[in-house]
Amino acid sequence: MANKTINEAFAQIFKQIRGEQVFVSNPIAAGLDDHAEIKAAFSKCIDFNVIVNRDRSNNDEAFLFLSGLRGIAEDLIVLKYSLKFSAGTRATYFQKLRELNLRQGILAQRNFFESNNPFQHVVGSRNSMQESQAKYDDARNALQEFWKTNGFPKNGPTVKEMSEAVGLSTVYNYIYFAASNFVHFNPHALLRTGWGPMDGPFTFSIENFGGYYRDLAAVYGAILYLGFAVSFGSLLRNEEELRTDITEIESILVRTPRWPEIVTFEELNIPSPEYDSSPLMHALLGIKDESNRGFLFINILNEIRALPA
Numbered sequence: 400m401a402n403k404t405i406n407e408a409f410a411q412i413f414k415q416i417r418g419e420q421v422f423v424s425n426p427i428a429a430g431l432d433d434h435a436e437i438k439a440a441f442s443k444c445i446d447f448n449v450i451v452n453r454d455r456s457n458n459d460e461a462f463l464f465l466s467g468l469r470g471i472a473e474d475l476i477v478l479k480y481s482l483k484f485s486a487g488t489r490a491t492y493f494q495k496l497r498e499l500n501l502r503q504g505i506l507a508q509r510n511f512f513e514s515n516n517p518f519q520h521v522v523g524s525r526n527s528m529q530e531s532q533a534k535y536d537d538a539r540n541a542l543q544e545f546w547k548t549n550g551f552p553k554n555g556p557t558v559k560e561m562s563e564a565v566g567l568s569t570v571y572n573y574i575y576f577a578a579s580n581f582v583h584f585n586p587h588a589l590l591r592t593g594w595g596p597m598d599g600p601f602t603f604s605i606e607n608f609g610g611y612y613r614d615l616a617a618v619y620g621a622i623l624y625l626g627f628a629v630s631f632g633s634l635l636r637n638e639e640e641l642r643t644d645i646t647e648i649e650s651i652l653v654r655t656p657r658w659p660e661i662v663t664f665e666e667l668n669i670p671s672p673e674y675d676s677s678p679l680m681h682a683l684l685g686i687k688d689e690s691n692r693g694f695l696f697i698n699i700l701n702e703i704r705a706l707p708a
Contacts, residue, residue, distance in 0.1 A: 408651050409617055410452035413624075416644055417449050420636055433486050434634055436493055440474040441627050441635060447471055448624055451616045458609030462581070464616035468623070469578035472570060473558055475626045479706070480561040482630075488549065495542045502535040566706060569699045570626065574619045577661050581612075591666040615659035621648050625703045633708050649700060 422438040447467050481489045505523035509531045512521050523531050543553040556564070562571035581588050592608055593601030605612070625648060632641040652658075664671035 405651060405655060406452045406613070406617055407454075409448060409621055409648070410454065412644060412647055413445060413448040413452060417445050419640065420445065422635070433490070434631075436481075437478055437631050438635065440471070440478055441631055443474070444471050444620070444624050444627050448617075448620045451613065451620055457606070458613045459606045461609045461612035461616065462605040464612060464620075465578050465581045468616050468620060469575060469582055471620065471623050472575040472578060475623055475630070476558055476562045476565065476567050476571060476575070479565045479567060479626075479630050480556070483564070484549075492545060495538070495545050499535075499538040499542050502531075502538040506531045506535045566702060567626070569702045570623070573661075573699070574623065577615065577619070577659075580661060597668070611659060611663065618652065618655065618658050621652060622699060622703065624648065625700070626706065629703055629706045630708060652700065653697060 420442075422442040424435055424438065425432040447464075451461075451464055481492060484492060508521050509523045509526070509528060512519055512524060513528070526534075542555075546555040547553050558575070559571055562568050562575075592605050593603045594607045595601040625645060628636075628641055628645055632638075632645075
């Protein structure tokens with residue numbers, strides 16, 4: 400089952416953050432501001448954490464959180480990487496990527512509605528298929544040219560390469576991987592939703608892992624928030640409030656003895672260690688790095704803390 404204490408603690412923090420922080424764009428006449436994408440992604444991350452930790456009677460929808468977790472991890476990595484560009488180059492990159500996203504979506508829906516509901520008017524339906532394809536090709540070529548002009552292969556760096564370049568390898572290798580592991584086809588993840596007697600039969604339902612999925616989203620969603628806060632918080636929030644939020648979230652994480660694993664003891668019918676009653680674990684949880692730059696043996700928090708603002 401989900402850890403109610405952790406959910407309650409995170410819910411209180413993120414509801415307060417959501418109430419204090421408003422993410423607002425420039426007026427249309429002023430043009431898109433330099434940090435519009437960051438504001439939108441930061442806002443999404445906070446909303447995600449509010450929703451995940453909201454008080455609820457059951458966790459039957461918790462599996463749906465995982466696709467959101469994957470998207471937020473990718474947002475953090477790509478936006479952090481984009482800060483390596485000058486403001487002008489970053490704006491060009493986002494503009495070309497938005498155009499590609501738009502044209503790809505129009506082409507996909509053009510194909511779908513022509514074959515399935517040709518009488519429905521959708522964006523792009525007044526163009527010929529050749530026009531829609533040509534505009535998509537132009538947008539793809541423009542983005543490839545952007546990467547080539549800036550010294551990259553035509554398709555640009557992968558998300559993995561971006562994560563390595565900005566010091567987010569642990570975020571990519573575990574959080575991004577963990578979320579992707581469940582949103583892609585995965586027969587192991589599918590079959591473990593079946594629970595019942597050792598000799599069967601098993602009843603399949605994602606609700607069998609509902610508490611696990613919620614815990615996974617809560618713990619790693621909070622860590623991703625720390626990544627956003629350390630990387631972009633000074634652009635958007637009061638420094639003192641931001642530091643208080645970061646400290647409170649880190650304190651909850653470091654005193655949570657069991658973080659969600661990708662492969663659990665329970666699914667393999669292996670007795671799990673008694674974390675809460677272990678004197679050694681309690682002792683370890685009290686140890687902090689004397690430099691106050693991070694917590695010993697918790698590399699991902701050290702990785703987040705080391706991110707330049």
